[in-house]
Amino acid sequence: MAWNTTNGKRKRPNKIWGYILVVFTTALVYILDHPLGALPALGPLLDPVHGCWANAEPASFDYNLNEDLPALTGKAIVNFDDQFVPHINATNDHDLYYIQGYLHAWFRLWQMEMQTRAAAGRISEIAGEKALPFDRKQRRKGMVYAAENSLRAxxxxxxxxxxxxxxxxxxxxxIATRGKHQLPLEYKLMGFKPEPWTNLKCILLLKYMADDLSGESDDIAHSYLRTLMSEAEFNLLYPDKIPGSSPVVPAGTPFAPATISVSAPPADSSSFVPISATDFESLPQHGKGSNSWALSGSRTASGDPILCNDPHLGLNLPSLWFQVQLSAPGINVCGASLPGAPGVVIGFNDHISWGLTNNYRDVKDFYEIKPVEGDAGKYWFNGQQVPYTTRMERIAVKGKPDYVDTVQYTIHGVLLYDGRYHEKFSTRKLLAVKWMGYEASNEYMAIYKLNRAGNYDEYVDAIQHFECPAQNMIYADRQGHIAIWGQGKFPAKWRGQGKYVMQGLDSSTLWGPVIPMAENPHALDPAQGYLASANENTTDTAYPYPYTGDFVELRAWRINELLAKTAEVTVPDMQAMQGDDYSILAANVLPMMLDACKVYKGKYLDSLRAWDYQLRPYSMCGTVFQHWWKILYSSIWMDDLPNVPGETLPLAERTMQLMLTDSTLRFYDDPRTAKRETLADIIRRSYYQTSQALAEKEKKGSLDWYKVKNTGVRHLAKLDAFSYTGLETGGWGNTINAMKEDHGPSWRMVVQMGKEIEAYGIYPGGQSGNPGSKYYANYLPMWVKGQYNKLHFYPAGKAENSAAKYVWTLKPASK
Amino acid sequence: MRMPVTIIAIIVIAFIVGTITPWWSVAVVAFLVGLLAGHKPGLGFLAGFLAVGLYWLCLALYRDAANEHILAGRMAALFHLPGSYTFAGVTAIIGALVGGLAAWAGSLLSTRKR
Incomplete structure (x- = not known):
């Protein structure tokens, strides 16, 4: 270059260019240091020292650790077994839970923060305005209010x-020490830093579960449905108890008489508020459910009880569960814990084992509030003008000013819909919602005591503290007992209370007093030698307190059918049963569907005629039946009941019963056609539509059931790159192996309570939440195949363990 | 002869300060070394580019190998790149560009005689 030839000529232009380049380079660094639209800040992310590469955990990483921790009061040892499950040995409760918190944070910090932020409606703070509708909904639902109440307790x-x-x-x-260096990858992708953990967050996590499991209500949809049909017709389609239900507490179990008097329903006119079609759109699909069963020694080969549990929850990565064993004086417990919560939630100790399924008894009711005209701060109750209690919800929004929502509280709970808040399912009516989750409860006391319970009485004492979400709590111990409780805190309701939206004008629709816990439905060592729950109705009609709920029956029927035939059962038998793909719906309803099509030919029909009703992964029949049923079901209900959320249409099991017993139902007819269709007509028409659709589908790909269904375990931030989809699993929500698209058996456990406890478990994920770790999803292939890990359970008080793969030696920091 | 020295100097210093400084310390190091070395500007750029690029590439590849490509494979999928090596390459190029530009600026502002 010409200006390079002499010193004098070179200097000046070089300097100018130099300064320009300094500015340019600085600008480039600045741009790379900040997120660009949806793109994360690339500089810090790609930095091989601190960025995402720092999360590339070496496959041979040496997890052994010697560390001094300031708050420890004694020495503690954590042994990691060959499945990477930590077994904590501490000298007291304090150190035990301190280390559990440290461990959870080590492996799952981001997930813990996100789940509790989601519970509290604080996602906008890190994700910006797009999360505001979600946050508003959480605040409106009173999630923080609920958590604060329980935190006080x-x-x-x-x-x-x-x-x-x-x-x-x-x-x-x-967070204060390692969190700085070992920041989970997702923090780097989303560009935020962990905030300190609090006790409130532990409670928020449980309220998040409570909302997930008991936070839905059909009241509004039912009120709407009642405007479309007579009460008799409604009761036919939506019976409080489905005929032939096999309840959680076996039929015929005697109940103590009620000690709380149940008030008579008020006059019908006031007990149901009509909702018009324009009032709402649709409900989210829910696929939650769970199975549990226990067999007494009379039915097992070993003579020892066996307990099985598989809660079906959202299938996500990092996984909902974290396996752990907790040992300290007075406690030796093993099983599945929730990152963000101290203790073991489902598992076993030296004496007892327990499992959970959701109990869908209704603890959430809507009330119509009558505002005082001209005074926005008051509503009518018992002829009085009552002021609302107001709660300001301040939502921090990244890059924007805070959003403030005023939420009002009434004697009937949170005023969810007040004309200022709109969502898919909102109504124009002023509706308040009363939920058991708002009440101060202390579920951690239940977990604390359950983990230490040594016998049935201590178990019963422990679960008294479990109030919301209500759970069917199954039990088996080494003394040979099995038991189940439909446990939760329930108000005494008058018959039909809370089935529909109620008027909130006076005390006649208020919840009654709480039913004493001892009167909750339960069974101990029934003559039949087994107990089961799968979200079905809790009791037969002998139970003295009226209740309604969002119960399902199909899985319970199948489980009871299989258990009734059991003899000399082994642990592998029970593992196979958890993977049972048999569609009891198909077994009952398909013969009549095929009969209606008996004059038809075609390969789909031919295959179905020879089908064994198993929704196996590679089953084409599974795909054909599921498709056909879906179209048939919609053809029966959707034409007559438009705008009803899918989940609030009559249950599949009820539809099946009506099809088999009542050929005259007006709903079979398609009102849009001049002809009056019979059930057989509708079956044939839906088959024709199915065969057309499937032939189209088959041209594009296979009809393997697993492909069509597409079960996946998806990353919490919906990042496909960190997710697994198209898993080769059979089953559906109504088979025991309840594998839906994004819901399924989140933790499978089988425990034989003999002299030596023999336990197996598996969950779809891995112990580490780090997508860069080989422990991120290492259990997943086994889970897909229905295989289990043998759960190592070491004797209490024995910290030295030759089987340990890695050992953490933790000591109090010298002052 | 000074080129390899410059490259090695950038790598060594960036490596040492990198453990406690943010990612853009590579720019500062490349700039300062470029300033002191006083290469012709083109060579200065090349030195910074190669130094930071090689440093980041080697560190990324080392971590990727030890990790059996788990993380980089997922990150590549996240950015719709074909595989872990491409992702390591993108990492290296970003670092190289920043290093190169900084060292270039340093060379231009250098008062040292060539």
Missing amino acids: AEANPVTKAMLDAYTAGVNQF
Whole structure:
């Protein structure tokens, strides 16, 4: 270059260019240091020292650790077994929960933060305005209000206060030290830093579960449906108890008489508020459900009880569950814990084992509120003008000013729909919602005591503290007992209360007093030698307190059918049963569907005629039946009941019963045609539509059931690159192997309570939440195949363990 | 002869300070070394480009190999790149560009005689 030839000529233009380049380079660094639209800040992300590459955990990473932790009061040992499950040995409760918090944070910090942020409606703070509708909904639902109420209860109890304090300190110890260097990948992608953990977050996590499991209500949809049909017709389609239900507490179990008097329903006119079609759109699909069963020794080969549980929840990565064994004086428990919560939620100890399924007894009711005209701050109740209690919900929004929502509270709970808040399912009516989750409860006390329970009485004492979400709590112990409780806190309701939206004008629709816990439905060592629950109705009609709920029956029928035939059962038998793909719906209804089509020919029909009703992964028949049923079901209901959310149409099992018993139902007819269709007509028409659709589908790909169904385990931030889809699984929500698209058996456990406890478990994920770790999803292939890990359960008080793959030696930091 | 020295100097210093400084310390290091070395501007750019590029590439590949490509494979999928090596390559190029530009600027502002 010419200006390079002499010193004098070179200097000046070079300097100018130099300064320009300094500015340019600085600008480039600045741009790379900041997120660009949806793109994360690439500089810090790609930095091989601190960025995403730092999350590339070496496959041979040496997890052994010697560390001094300031809050420890004694030495503690954590042994990681060959499945990467930590077994914590501490000298006292404080150290035990402190280390559990430290461990959870080590492996699952981002997930813990996101789930509790989601519960509290605080996602906008990190994700910006797009999350505002979600956050508003969480605030409107009163999630923080609910958690604050329960936090007061938990902190008023010295035992749970100490438990939560220790756990929180453990999480914060990790954040304060290692969290800086070992920031989970997702923080780097989303560009935020962990905030300190709090006891409130532990409670928020449980409220998040409570909302997931008991936070739905059909009241509004039912009110609408009642405007479309007579009461008799409604009761035919939506019976409080489905005929032939095999309830959680076996039929015929005697119940103690009610000690709380149940009030008579008020006059019908006031007990149901009509909702018009324009009032709502649709409900989210829910696919939650769970199975549990226990066999007494009389039915097992070993003579020892066997307990099985598989809660069906959202299938996500990082996984909902984290396996752990907790050992300290007075406690030796093993099983599945929830990152963000101290203790073991489902598992077993030296004496007892327990499992959970959701109990869908209704604990959420809607009330229409009558505002005082001209005074926005008051509503009518019992002839009085009552002021609302107001709660300001301040939502921080990234890059925007805070959003403030005023939420009003009534005697009937949160005023969810007040004309200022709109969502898919909102109504124009002023509706308040009363939910058991708002009440101060202390579920951590239940977990604390359950983990230490040594016999049935201690188990019953422990679960008294479990109030919401209501759970069917199954039990088996080494003394040979099996039991189940439909446990939760329930108000005494008058018959039919809370089935529809109620008027909120006076005290006649208020919830009654709480039913004493001892009167909750339960069974101990029934003569039949087994107990089961799968979200079905809790009791037969002998139970003295009226209740309604969102119960389903198909899985329960299948489980009871199989259990009734059991003899000399082994653990592998029970594992196979958890993977049972048999569609009891198909077995009952397909013969009549095929009969209606008997004059038809075609390969789909031919295959179905020889089908064994198993929804196996590679089954074409599974795909054909499921498709056909879906179209048939819609043809029966959707034409007559437009705008009804899919989940609120009559149950598949009820539809099946009506098809088999009542050929005159007006709903078979398609009102849009001049002809009056019979059930057989509709079956044939839906088959024709199915065969057309499937032939089209087959041209594009296979009809393997697993491909069509597409079960997946998806990353919490919906990142496909960190997710697994198209898993080769059979089953559906109504088979025991309840594998839906994004819901399914989130933790499968089989425990034989003999002299030596023999336990197996598996969940769809891995212990590490780091997508860069080989432990991120290493259990997944086994889970897909229906295989289990043998759960190592080491004797209490024995910290030295030759089987340990890695050992953490944790000591109090010298002052 | 000074080129390899410059490259090695950038790598070594960036490596040492990198453990406690943010990612853009590579720019500062490349700039300062470029300033002191006083290469012709084109060579300065090349030195910075190669130094930071090689440093980041080697560190990324080392971590990728030890990790059996788990993380980089997922990150590649996230950015719709064909595989872990491409992702390591993209990492290296970003670092190289920043290093190259910074060292270039340093060379231009250098008062040292060539």
